[in-house]
Amino acid sequence: MRFTKEHEWVRDQGDGTAFVGISNYAAEALGDVVYVELPEAGRVVKQGEAFGVVESVKAASDVYAPVDLEIIEGNPDLGNDPEAVNAVPESGAWFVRARIINPSQLEALMDCTAYEEFLGTL
């Protein structure tokens, strides 16, 4: 699993696809998630581009693509159960499954240890 400074994670499935979500830290900071807006299948998003929105009681926040992605599907469960983002942000509450367009971009992201260290600086 790799992380961005914007607190997204990407889990490479090894078959050219990946799951993408937001980290425990991000979910905790957002508070109670009440709504998630996800992209259509087939959409291509560039690294750093907003592909979705997550809304808590307090505010709406963009979710950014950790690497260039072609969306395969949004997580169909989050529409009815946005609270899952607070419960299992780094597993079941993935936001999208996507094709990784440029695998070399993954290398530049933080691994778990580096992300933990990054969180320590915040």
Place this chain on the structure above:
Amino acid sequence: MPEPSLKTTVLHAHHVALGARMVPFAGYDMPVQYEGVVAEHRWTRASAGLFDVSHMGQARLHGEGAVATLEALTALDASRLKAGRQSYALLLNEQGGILDDWMVSRPDANGFFLVVNAACKDQDFRIIQENLRPDTQFEVLSDRALLALQGPEAKAVMAEVCPAATDLYFMDCGRFELLGERVIISRSGYTGEDGFEISIPNAKASELWDRLLAFEAVKPVGLGARDSLRLEAGMPLYGHEMDETCAPFEAGLGFGVAKTRLARGDVRGQARLAAQKAGALERTRVALRVLSGPPAREGARILSEDGTDIGLVTSGVPSPSLGYSIAMGYVPPAFAAMGTGLNIEVRGKSHPAEVTSLPFVAHSYHRKPKVQER
């Protein structure tokens, strides 16, 4: 540590020690949440929430000219505010636009006690000072904290710390002794629940905060839930549902304009207020229920069903009590009837909403029983 430019209330260290997330609000470093907005919101509706609202301005106005001073600036009939009572009041500009909303109390026969919005207090106090009538004394009470205890268990808690205050009914107020200190207590708040607001000298605020939190029924509640609670209760927030361009009747705040004052004809912005009361409104504040899609938030456009841009959302929140999103906003009166279908635009897409009635969640005030007619 807060940014050095931010002010703090006397309870700041308590919030930090409780693990609150602190945010800048009206120039103060304030707790937005402790355990979480939804949990704190629900706790207030089910038990009792304790709020530090010491950032708000407190002041005393007394002397022969106090009534005249208040009446020169607000639409309150201050002469009819009896000792022991509290009233909502609107500070108006010369055009009848709203400069702030206040709670004005008469804790005893000697004068008035004012609570004003934190973001407006410097302006308000300057305006009062500039408009003081002869023989009037005005004193800003910067050495006092303000705590709000709100929710169905507030009365039982108050019965333990200041039993006499439980005799108050909604919108009553008085001076009491609490922890050996003279305090001002009113039976009111900003949540729609039964509850109390306690003005206490800074030196005793810590002790009162800890004493109240020692009750199992009481948990601290931050500004996040304060906002969702007031929205459910249909209460306007200055700078959102009203500002200086907006006059009381379009904001649905006609109850803040005394009939006797309009009849006397001496309210600031008299002509505009009289016209608005007679029905000349270009826009009016409405309650909106979002029927599907994302929450509607401040600044979202309100569209008619045929797609015409008709207004803006001024506040909105996913309601923790109701399980759907609620909002307030302004639309022309033709679109303000209960049940009117509208659309709200969020991130370029329209989502259906309908006009409903305020409050979204019924108030639970401890009102004085009406005398039965024989």
